[in-house]
Amino acid sequence: MSDIFNKLEKIVSEKYISKDIYVRHAYSRNVDIVLQGVPDIVIRPKDTQEISEILKVANEENITVIPRGAGICEFGGSKPIGDNGIILDMKRMDNIVNLNEENLVVTVEAGISWAKLNEYLCHFGLYTGSMGPGSGMTASIGGGISHHSVGGGGCAKYGACTNQLVSLEVVLPTGEIIETGSQANKYSKFPFNRFGNGPDLAGLFCGDNGIFGVKTKVSLQIFPKPEFAEYKTFQLPRKEREVSAKILNEIRQRGIDVYDAMYIMDLIVRLTANEGYMPIWSQLKKKRGLIFYTIEANTEVELDEKVKLLDNIMEANKSEDLGTEISNGNIAKWHYEEQGHWQFYHNLWGIFPTMQPLTAECFSPINQYPKILDDIDQWDMEHDQDMRKIFEWLVIVLLPGVDQ
Ligand SMILES: Cc1cc2nc3c(=O)[nH]c(=O)nc-3n(C[C@H](O)[C@H](O)[C@H](O)COP(=O)(O)OP(=O)(O)OC[C@H]3O[C@@H](n4cnc5c(N)ncnc54)[C@H](O)[C@@H]3O)c2cc1C
Numbered sequence: 001m002s003d004i005f006n007k008l009e010k011i012v013s014e015k016y017i018s019k020d021i022y023v024r025h026a027y028s029r030n031v032d033i034v035l036q037g038v039p040d041i042v043i044r045p046k047d048t049q050e051i052s053e054i055l056k057v058a059n060e061e062n063i064t065v066i067p068r069g070a071g072i073c074e075f076g077g078s079k080p081i082g083d084n085g086i087i088l089d090m091k092r093m094d095n096i097v098n099l100n101e102e103n104l105v106v107t108v109e110a111g112i113s114w115a116k117l118n119e120y121l122c123h124f125g126l127y128t129g130s131m132g133p134g135s136g137m138t139a140s141i142g143g144g145i146s147h148h149s150v151g152g153g154g155c156a157k158y159g160a161c162t163n164q165l166v167s168l169e170v171v172l173p174t175g176e177i178i179e180t181g182s183q184a185n186k187y188s189k190f191p192f193n194r195f196g197n198g199p200d201l202a203g204l205f206c207g208d209n210g211i212f213g214v215k216t217k218v219s220l221q222i223f224p225k226p227e228f229a230e231y232k233t234f235q236l237p238r239k240e241r242e243v244s245a246k247i248l249n250e251i252r253q254r255g256i257d258v259y260d261a262m263y264i265m266d267l268i269v270r271l272t273a274n275e276g277y278m279p280i281w282s283q284l285k286k287k288r289g290l291i292f293y294t295i296e297a298n299t300e301v302e303l304d305e306k307v308k309l310l311d312n313i314m315e316a317n318k319s320e321d322l323g324t325e326i327s328n329g330n331i332a333k334w335h336y337e338e339q340g341h342w343q344f345y346h347n348l349w350g351i352f353p354t355m356q357p358l359t360a361e362c363f364s365p366i367n368q369y370p371k372i373l374d375d376i377d378q379w380d381m382e383h384d385q386d387m388r389k390i391f392e393w394l395v396i397v398l399l400p401g402v403d404q
Contacts, residue, residue, distance in 0.1 A: 001040055004061050008043055008086070011053045016044040016092070027087045030079050031072040031135075031349075037080040039066070039087045046092050048169060048177055048216040055214065056175035058086060065173075067210040069111060069140025073147065074361075077209045088214060090142055096120055097217060103192050105166050107219040110142030114152060115342065117141065127225045129158035134345035142215045148207040151361070153341030157259045157296070161220075162206040167191040169217035170205055180205075183219075191219035226296035228303040229259070231332030232311070233292040234319035240266060240289035241370035243317050247291060248366050250313050256306055260294040260335065265373070268348065277347040280329050284322075291319060292332035 001019075009017050018024070019041050028038045040063075045051045058065045064085035068078040080087070090111035097107040101124060108117055114128065114136030121127050133139050133149035141161075143149070145168070150160035158164065167181030178184075180202040181194040194202050205212055236243050244263035251258055270287040272278035281287070293310055297303035314321070322329040326338075334340035364372055380387065 004057065004063065005041060007057050008041065008054060011050050011057070012043055012045055016046070018042045027068065027071070027089070028079055029071075030076060031074060032076070034076075036076060037082040037084065039080045039085050040083075041086045042089060043086055044089045044092050048171060051088065051171045051214050051216055052175045052177055054086070054088065055171055055173055059174055065214075067142070067146075067214045069143030069146075070113065070135070070138040072135045072139055073143065073209075077146070078143070090140060090214075093216065094140075098190070099124070100190055100192075101126075103190070104222050104224075105191055105219050106222050107191060107217055108141055110145075110215040110218050111140050113138050113140055114144065115339075121222060122225070125224055126222045128154075128161070128220055129164055129223045130154045130161045131341055132161045134342060137339070137342040141218050141220070145206055145215060145218055146208060146210050151345070153335065154259055156261050157257050158223075162203075164221040165202055165206065166194050166219040166221055168202050168205055168215055168219070170213040170215055172213045177216075178213075181219075226298050228297045228300055229294060229336060230303055230307050231292065231294040231330065231336050232307075232314075232324075233290055233322045233330045233332045234314050235284070235286065235322060236263075236289045236291055237318040238288075241373055243319070244289065244291050245366050245370050247313055247317050247319065250317075251293070251310065252366070254309060254313070256295070256309055258293045258310070259296045260292075260332075260341070262292055262335075264290045264292075264331075272347060278331070280326055280331065280334070284329055290322075290329075290331070292330075292335070294332050294336045 005017070005019055023042050024038050024040070027042050028035055043054060045054060055065060064080070065088055066078060066080055066085055067088045067090060069090050071078045093109035093111035094116060095109045095112065096117070097109060099106050104126070106117070106121065114132035115138070118127055118131060130150065131153035132141070132144040133147070134151045136152040139149070144161045145165060148160045148162050167179060167183045169177065169179050171177050181191060181197065182188045183191050184197050184201065194200065205215060248261055248263065251261060266287060266289040269281055269284070269290055273281035273284065273287060295303065295306045295310060297306060324330060324333070326334045331340065335344065
């Protein structure tokens with residue numbers, strides 16, 4: 001291993017490589033606290049060329065390379081499984097490469113966070129539309145594209161962040177550097193189109209968890225941020241699961257382009273209010289499920305029309321408006337105006353830190369989720385004793401000293 005270390009050190013310099021035990025341990029976990037293995041080497045490249053050289057060495061020596069953005073993957077993707085491998089920390093590569101305001105495309109290095117990119121774009125009245133994952137304050141664009149991330153705001157209108165992908169620069173495991181989309185054409189002067197040059201090569205690297213190569217540059221479509229927005233939160237009536245699904249489907253069937261819409265189940269409202277994670281809900285008399293929407297528009301008239309349509313749907317479904325202010329419990333305002341879209345899940349995850357490795361995200365058709373949630377309740381009841389044991393074990397083993 002020391003031979004390999006020396007070869008890699010020549011590529012990035014002594015300052016950006018480590019085999020120190022405390023550094024390796026710092027990179028042995030993701031956001032979760034489960035230790036599955038410690039890497040042999042941690043390396044922090046500065047550019048595509050260095051990554052290409054690193055992958056050539058790793059390929060020759062048959063060593064695993066694990067790309068890592070912010071390392072907040074919930075499923076173990078950016079940490080080693082078993083004591084081996086090289087962690088490739090992408091966070092030094094966080095520059096804006098080019099903003100093409102005319103064609104509305106931005107090119108960035110893959111280690112940049114969603115927050116840093118959007119902070120830059122807002123000075124031009126622009127944004128990424130879909131704001132990546134709920135962890136976007138630190139999560140990287142490269143991690144988001146490798147995960148098809150969705151949920152950090154704007155996904156009802158724009159879809160998963162990979163929908164906005166225009167082109168990628170990727171270093172393959174052999175060290176070869178490739179470009180996708182319009183950039184695969186050597187005569188193209190700037191990235192402008194993902195499709196049209198044969199098969200969708202970029203699609204191969206979307207959601208690949210970094211297995212097919214290291215994304216070094218990402219070009220995304222960007223959008224002018226509409227001047228007007230409204231956001232409201234409603235308390236749902238009984239049978240909240242069915243009602244919320246009905247509301248969300250009615251919004252889609254009426255073709256209303258909500259920016260975000262979310263159902264928050266009663267259990268979450270109760271827990272987050274009681275545990276102090278969402279103080280804005282502690283004053284709600286009934287801790288029932290909530291639903292919120294955010295809608296954007298280019299004129300006030302357009303906004304009023306859309307709000308009227310949405311409020312009619314809410315009223316027809318007996319849902320009660322909580323009021324305009326965040327202090328009224330209007331999480332939608334916090335979500336859109338105060339980067340709540342990048343903080344919401346931190347609050348949820350905070351309730352059960354030890355349960356972090358057990359979380360999962362899944363996609364389902366809207367009309368199926370009430371049934372899926374019922375099935376989960378049923379499963380919980382049937383496995384109540386087992387779940388209690390797992391929880392006790394997690395607290396004892398992973399958080400010694402914390403009361404159960
Ligand atoms: C509080 C919280 C909220 C979250 N909310 C959401 C959410 O709403 N939606 C969602 O989808 N996820 C969510 N996540 C999960 C996760 O944060 C996201 O998927 C995020 O996009 C991961 O980005 P990252 O930079 O941390 O990636 P990492 O964890 O560093 O990596 C993720 C995967 O991508 C690979 N990878 C990273 N960078 C590159 C690269 N440049 N080239 C090739 N492969 C690479 C890694 O090897 C790994 O397999 C959340 C996590 C937390 C803790």
